[in-house]
Amino acid sequence: MKKILNPDKTQWQNLFARPSLDVQDLNTLVQQVFTEIKQNGDTAVAKYTQLFDGVTLNSLEVTADEIQEAAAVVPDELKLAIQLAKGNIEKFHAAQNQERQIIETMQGVTCWRESRAIEKVGIYIPGGSAPLFSTVLMLAVPAAIAGCAEIVLCTPPDKKGKINPAILYTAQLAGVSKIYKVGGIQAIGAMAFGTQSIPKVDKIFGPGNQYVTAAKQAAFAAGVAIDLPAGPSELLVIADTTANAAFVAADLLSQAEHGADSQVVLVTTSEGFGNSVLAEINAQVAALPREAVAQKALDNSRIIVLPDTASCIEFSNGYAPEHLIIATADADALAEKVTNAGSVFIGNYSCESAGDYASGTNHTLPTNGYARNYSGVSLDSFVKKITFQKITAQGLQNIGPAIEAMAAAEQLQAHKNAVTIRLKSLQNV
Known part of the structure; x- marks a missing residue:
């Protein structure tokens, strides 16, 4: 993993990039x-x-x-x-x-x-x-x-x-x-x-x-x-020195083992903590059956050191990760500031694997920055929302003049007539 210390905000856009493919x-x-x-x-x-x-x-x-x-x-x-x-x-x-x-x-x-x-x-x-x-x-x-x-x-x-x-x-x-x-x-x-x-x-x-x-x-x-635009899996972890380096390394590897084109990112307030995580990754990856796959994914991955957790959450919202783990002293407060993420895991014991398997949330999530404008799969993904309306005679008399005025202003006479003909019929009742 490449380590980047306090990058200027002008560099962030380049750091948001995922591995690209010739399609x-x-x-x-x-x-x-x-x-x-x-x-x-x-x-x-x-x-x-x-x-x-x-x-x-x-x-x-x-x-x-x-x-x-x-x-x-x-x-x-x-x-x-x-x-x-x-x-x-x-x-x-x-x-x-x-x-x-x-x-x-x-x-x-x-x-x-x-x-x-x-x-x-x-x-x-x-x-x-x-x-x-x-x-x-x-x-x-x-x-x-x-x-x-x-x-x-x-x-x-x-x-x-x-x-x-x-x-x-x-x-x-x-x-x-x-x-x-x-x-x-x-x-x-x-x-x-x-x-x-x-x-x-x-x-x-x-x-x-x-x-x-x-x-x-x-x-x-x-x-x-x-369902949604979905590509290689990705994870971003925000961590400070209150996090457990072994936990964070295990989380990063859990996504890296998905595929060589996966990407994992650690954003931390401490260079020393980042070094501890990197040491844990090197120790843990060697024992994985999918070590070769994970190693290739780590080549696309980064450890980014920023001055404070406010900068970390700002970076995360710009990156818009599929999965976001927040392992900081102020994790609950930071979670309220999340604007772009597929699924969020709060605290040291909320491992991303829980969402992948059994906690109850859905693991089919937007990747490649699409969390800026897509939600993950939910019950709504399997239904269509159909609107209904029912207007009584009194209701049409109440709303009709406004419809006539708007239709006339848009020069859509047939729209206006659909109301006018009904209102005239009511005058004869």
């Missing part, structure tokens, strides 16, 4: 795959599954027998952990349900808003070296609470054409409708356009590598909604 060739590949899927459906999906994942499948859909077999091999201890996490995630997201509130804006004019579930949602779950069954909970649980009629899940198979058993067990537990052995660009394309086997969905959710991210953006451009 031109990537976007060309995405369009090629999408075009073939639109033309050839399952045949194209199978072709690219063989090309990218090295496996030939007889069927794309996971069978009930495969799900049952998977559940049998998941250890009971892990099942209990998944069930505990599911319960907490359900509690947190169910509380986001809002009751209908009817507002009478003036006598005879009532307005309200209601939620309607998105009918078909698609969930992408990365497989490979880190099968993210926790993300199944983060997406399928709120989708089920929202009442989505169909929850489709795509995840890449291994070389034997199998799906990680924990993913299958969690999907079945969380209420997923159908599961498909498809990953990468071809999975996003299949859900975006539909194939003979995989239904077209209305909105696509889930994290992924640069290929999946590019494919989701292309699907959005083609008219299919996506």
